Amino acid sequence: MDDKKIIFSGVQPSGNLTLGNYLGAIKNWVSLQNDYRCIYAMMDLHTITVRQTPADVRRRTLEVLALYIACGIDPEENILFIQSHNSAHAELAWVLNCYTYMGELQRMTQFKDKSSRHAENINAGLFTYPVLMAADILLYQADYVPVGKDQMQHIEICRDIAQRFNAVYGDVFTVPEGLLPKVGANVMSLQEPTKKMSKSDPNPKAYISMMDDMNVIAKKIKSSVTDSEGVIEYREGDETKAGINNLLTIMSAVTKRSIDDIVKDYAGKGYGDFKNDVAEAVVECIRPIREEYDRIIADKQYLMDICSKGAESARRISQRTLKKVYKKVGFVL
Ligand code: TYM
Numbered sequence: 001m002d003d004k005k006i007i008f009s010g011v012q013p014s015g016n017l018t019l020g021n022y023l024g025a026i027k028n029w030v031s032l033q034n035d036y037r038c039i040y041a042m043m044d045l046h047t048i049t050v051r052q053t054p055a056d057v058r059r060r061t062l063e064v065l066a067l068y069i070a071c072g073i074d075p076e077e078n079i080l081f082i083q084s085h086n087s088a089h090a091e092l093a094w095v096l097n098c099y100t101y102m103g104e105l106q107r108m109t110q111f112k113d114k115s116s117r118h119a120e121n122i123n124a125g126l127f128t129y130p131v132l133m134a135a136d137i138l139l140y141q142a143d144y145v146p147v148g149k150d151q152m153q154h155i156e157i158c159r160d161i162a163q164r165f166n167a168v169y170g171d172v173f174t175v176p177e178g179l180l181p182k183v184g185a186n187v188m189s190l191q192e193p194t195k196k197m198s199k200s201d202p203n204p205k206a207y208i209s210m211m212d213d214m215n216v217i218a219k220k221i222k223s224s225v226t227d228s229e230g231v232i233e234y235r236e237g238d239e240t241k242a243g244i245n246n247l248l249t250i251m252s253a254v255t256k257r258s259i260d261d262i263v264k265d266y267a268g269k270g271y272g273d274f275k276n277d278v279a280e281a282v283v284e285c286i287r288p289i290r291e292e293y294d295r296i297i298a299d300k301q302y303l304m305d306i307c308s309k310g311a312e313s314a315r316r317i318s319q320r321t322l323k324k325v326y327k328k329v330g331f332v333l
Contacts, residue, residue, distance in 0.1 A: 004035065004036050004037040005035075005036050005037070005143040005144065006036065006037045006038075006039070006140055006141055006142045006143050006144075006174075007029075007032055007036040007037065007038045007039065007142060007143070007144050007145070007146060007179075008038075008039045008040075008041075008136065008137050008140045008142035008145055008176075009025060009029060009040055009041075009145055009146050009147060010040060010041040010042060010043040010083065010136065011025065011026070011042065011043065011064055012042075012043045012044075012046050012047045013042050013043070013044055013047055013057060013060035013061040013063070013064045014046075014047045014050065014052065014057075014060070014199065014200065015060070015199035015200055016060075016063075016199060016209040016210065016211040016212075017064065017067055017199065017209070017210045017211075018187075018197050018198070018199045018207045018208060018209055018210065019187060019197065019207070019208040019209075019210070019250065019282065019286075020148065020184075020187035020196065020197035020198070020199075020207065021148075021199070021210075022071065022210060022289075023181065023183075023184030023187050023250070023253045023254070024147070024148025024149070024150075024181060024184055024185055024186070024187060025146060025147055025148055025181075026067075026068065026071045026073070027071065027181065027184070027253070028146045028179065028181040029068075029071075029073060029146055030071055030072040030073060032144075032146060032179075033073060033074060033077060033078055034077075036143075036144070038073075038077075038078040038079070039078065039079040039081075039140050039142070039314065039317075040068060040073060040078060040079070040080055041080070041081050041082065041083045041136065041314070042061045042064045042065055042081075042082050042083060043083045043136070044057060044061050044082060044083050044084045045083045045084055045089060045090065045132060046083070046129060046132060046133070048125065049114075049123065049125040049126040049129050050114065050118055050121070050126070050200075051118075051121060061082055062297070062300065062303050062304075062307075063211075063297060065080060065082075065303050065306065065307065066293055066296040066297040066303060067210060067289070067293055068080060069292075069296050069306075070289045070290070070292035070293035070296055071289055075306045075310075079310050079313045079314055079317075080306055080307070080310045081307055081310030081311040081313070081314045082307050082310075082311065083136065085307065085308075085310075085311035085314070085315075086311055086314045086315050086318060088135075088139055088315065088318040088319060088321075088322045089132065089135050089136055089139065089318075090132070090135075091322055092135035092138065092139050092318075092321070092322055092325060093128070093131050093132040093134075093135040095325055095326075095329060096131050096134055096135055096138075096161055096165070097128055097131050099161055099164055099165050100128070100130075100131050100134075100157075100161055104157055104160065105127055105128065105130060105131075105157075108129075108130055108153060108154070108157070109150075109153055110129070110130075110150070110153070110154070111126060111127060111129065111130075114126055117200075130154045130157045130158070131161070133154050133158060134154075134157065134158035134161045134162070137155075137158050137176050138158065138161075138162055138173045138174075138176070138321065139317075139318040139321050139322065140314075140317055140318060140321070141173065141174040141321060142174065142176045143174055143176060143177065144176060144177055144178075144179045145158075145176050145177070145178050145179065146178075146179040146180075146181070147178055147179070147180070148180070148181075148184075148185050148186060148187075149180060149185040149186040150186070150196055151178070152178050152180070155176065155177075155178035156178075158176060159175050159176065159177075162174075162175045162176070163175055165325075169328040169329075170328075172321075172324055172325060172328055173321075181253070183249055183252045183253045183259070184249060184250070184252075184253035186249075187246065187249065187250060187253075188242060188243075188245075188246040189201060189206040189207065190205060190206050190207065190208070190220055190221065190223075190224035190225065190243075190246075191203055191205055191206040191224070191225050192206065192225070193224075193225060193242035193243040193245070193246045194239055194242050205220055205223065207220075208220055208221070208282065208286075210286060210289065210290070210293075211290075212286075214283045214286070214287060214290075217279065217282055217283055217286060218279035218280070218282075218283055219279075221247070221275055221278050221279040221282060222275045222276065222279055224243060224246075224247065224275065225243050226243035226244050226247070226271055226275075227240045227241060227243060227244065229241075230270060230271065231244075232244060232248070232263060232266040232267075232269065232271070232274050233263060234248050234259050234263060244271075247274065247275065247278050248262055248263065250278060250282065251277070251278045251281055254281045254282055254284075254285040255281050
């Protein structure tokens with residue numbers, strides 16, 4: 001390996017990816033790929049913490065890969081693989097489970113949220129989910145983990161686990177840092193703009209799927225919830241402005257213009273005009289990705305070849321860390 005710093009990240013194939021996944025994570029990955037050694041995975045082990053239809057998981061895993069590539073991730077330059085193709089993730093997660101406290105896991109917002117939404121299935125995997133995530137990152141000695149804001153708490157616990165392990169056994173793990181995009185780290189629901197946009201939202205009008213038709217995307221933005229004040233202004237922390245703040249953020253992220261500039265353009269204008277323009281800008285951003293996606297997804301063999309080559313590299317890199325860990329904790333090698 002060269003001396004570039006290492007990046008690891010991934011998305012769960014648990015639903016169609018949203019504009020939130022794109023702006024919060026994947027778009028940032030694209031901009032990092034030239035300067036770092038990047039490893040991006042489809043996190044299927046995480047996906048089964050919530051009940052899934054097996055055929056959907058299988059199909060979506062390749063769809064996520066096709067979308068990574070369509071968004072601009074170069075499969076020749078980066079390692080792209082399916083998490084379950086590298087058993088080292090589950091192996092390291094077991095060891096790290098023994099270095100993670102129940103109390104820490106109980107504090108995780110995502111666990112509290114998912115266990116209230118899936119009260120009939122609060123399984124142990126859902127509880128130890130952040131430990132598997134720590135294993136994903138630490139196996140590759142990642143320096144940086146580009147994610148959206150909702151994952152920062154998981155990066156924090158990953159750092160705590162790494163530091164705790166290092167304190168006992170010496171410098172085994174690189175302690176990673178989370179990387180947030182400048183804009184778009186927290187894209188909100190279009191229907192309840194104080195909640196994050198999520199692919200598992202029961203109301204499809206609340207999120208923009210990267211798989212939506214262009215006219216559906218435009219319709220969803222035009223019917224997004226705003227306020228009755230009629231002023232296009234960004235007011236951080238003001239809940240009544242949450243809808244407008246969100247549309248301004250989305251507009252800024254897809255056009256690469258500053259929020260201040262956009263606000264100036266709309267002085268004295270109404271929400272109708274603004275929403276039309278946001279809708280057009282989002283459609284223009286997603287359309288080329290979709291065209292590329294449609295082309296790539298048709299070639300399953302190409303995608304499978306990328307996965308198997310990626311898994312081979314992933315296994316090779318992670319075995320080094322796993323061996324070191326096994327040796328440190330006293331396993332006979
Ligand atoms: P997941 O699949 O929920 O989301 C994938 C990425 O998209 C970001 N994201 C958002 N960003 C901005 N606004 C939103 N509304 C929004 N919704 C999602 C997430 O922050 C994430 O970066 N646990 C992870 C997957 C994972 C992982 C890892 C990530 C497993 N192991 C190791 C990094 C490193 C998850 O469920 O992401």
